[in-house]
Amino acid sequence: MKKVILILIIAISFFAVLTKTKAIINEYDEIAKSDNADVTLYAKKMNGVYIDFKIDFQGGVLTRPYWINTTSPIWSPQIIHEDINKDRKNELIIILTKGTGTGILEQEVRVLQIQNQRINKELVEVPVEVLVDDPIAIVLKNVKTELLPNEANISIGEKKYAIDTKPLKIEPEHLLPDIYFGNLIHFEINDNQLIAKIGGQISPAGGSIGDIQITYMFKDKMYQAKSIEFKPNE
Numbered sequence: 001m002k003k004v005i006l007i008l009i010i011a012i013s014f015f016a017v018l019t020k021t022k023a024i025i026n027e028y029d030e031i032a033k034s035d036n037a038d039v040t041l042y043a044k045k046m047n048g049v050y051i052d053f054k055i056d057f058q059g060g061v062l063t064r065p066y067w068i069n070t071t072s073p074i075w076s077p078q079i080i081h082e083d084i085n086k087d088r089k090n091e092l093i094i095i096l097t098k099g100t101g102t103g104i105l106e107q108e109v110r111v112l113q114i115q116n117q118r119i120n121k122e123l124v125e126v127p128v129e130v131l132v133d134d135p136i137a138i139v140l141k142n143v144k145t146e147l148l149p150n151e152a153n154i155s156i157g158e159k160k161y162a163i164d165t166k167p168l169k170i171e172p173e174h175l176l177p178d179i180y181f182g183n184l185i186h187f188e189i190n191d192n193q194l195i196a197k198i199g200g201q202i203s204p205a206g207g208s209i210g211d212i213q214i215t216y217m218f219k220d221k222m223y224q225a226k227s228i229e230f231k232p233n234e
Contacts, residue, residue: 028054031069037081037092045071049098057092057127067110069096084194085218089114092127093194095187103205109187109194111223131222135196136182138225139212145179145200152179152202152209154230161230163209170203181212194223197231209233 028042031050038058043050050071053064069077075097081090092112099106112127119126146153149172152163184199194216201207210232217226 028052032077032079034079034081037079037090039079039081039092041077041079041094043067043069055127058125060124060126062127064110067096068098070098070100072097072100075100080189082189082192084111084189084192084216085113085223086192091130093189103201103208104183105199106183106185107187108185109196111194130218132194132216133222133224135185135198135214138196138214138228139181139198142225142228143181143212143230147175147178147202149175152200154179154200154212156212156228156230159229161232163232165202165209168202168207168209170207174203174205174207176202176204176207179209184208184211186211200230 028044029050030040031043032041033039040056042054042056044052046052048071050069051065051067053067055062055064069075077097078093078095080093080095082093083090084093085091092114094110094112095107096110097105097107109132111130111132113130114125115128116123117126118124142156144155150164150166152165154161154163179200179202181198181200183201184197186197186199188195188197196214196216197211198214199211200209202209210230213229213231214225215227216223
C-alpha cells in the first residue's frame, strides 16, 4: 500500500513539473523549430525584438534571458544540427539576427554541445553552450586597413589586398575615415565548418567592398579563428 502511494506521489509530482513547464512555455511565442534536432525556440516580444528565450530540447527547457532576435519572420532564428568540431557528434548551432536595415545585418551565433549528464540517477542529454570568439574582436586583432580617396587597402598577416574604389563612385566627402567593420555580420555553416562573414564599408550607404571571412575551429574548449581572409565583391 505504501509503495502504491509513493508511486502515486512521484507520478503526481512529475505531472506537476511537466504542467508547470508547459504553462511557462505557453506564455511565449514559438519562433523556430527543428524536428531533426528535436528543438523548439520560444521567446517574448518586447519593443520590436524577441527576448527571454526558452529552448525546449527533447522535453527539457533551458532559459536564455539575454538572447535577442528581430521579430521579422524573414529573420527567424536558424537551428542547425551538424558536427562542426569533428567529434562525430552533432552540435546545436543557433544563429540569431539582432538587427537589420539598409546596409545593416547583425547576427550572432550560439553553439551548444550535447553532453551526457546524470540527473536524478538517469543519464540524459543536455545542451551546454560553448564560447565562440567575437568576429569583430578577431578582425580588430588581425586586420589592418587604410582608406585612400580611390583605394582601400587591407592587410591580414602577410596577405595584402588593394581594392579599387573608383567604380563605387563615392564622393570624397562621403567616405568614412577608415574601412568600417560592424554593420554586416553574417554566420553560416559550410562543409561542417562555422564561418563568419564581416562586411567592410567605406561609406555609410553603398560603400560595401567585400567581406572578411573567418573560418572557426574548436580549440582550447572554444571556437576560435582557424583562418582569416578577405573576399572582395565580384
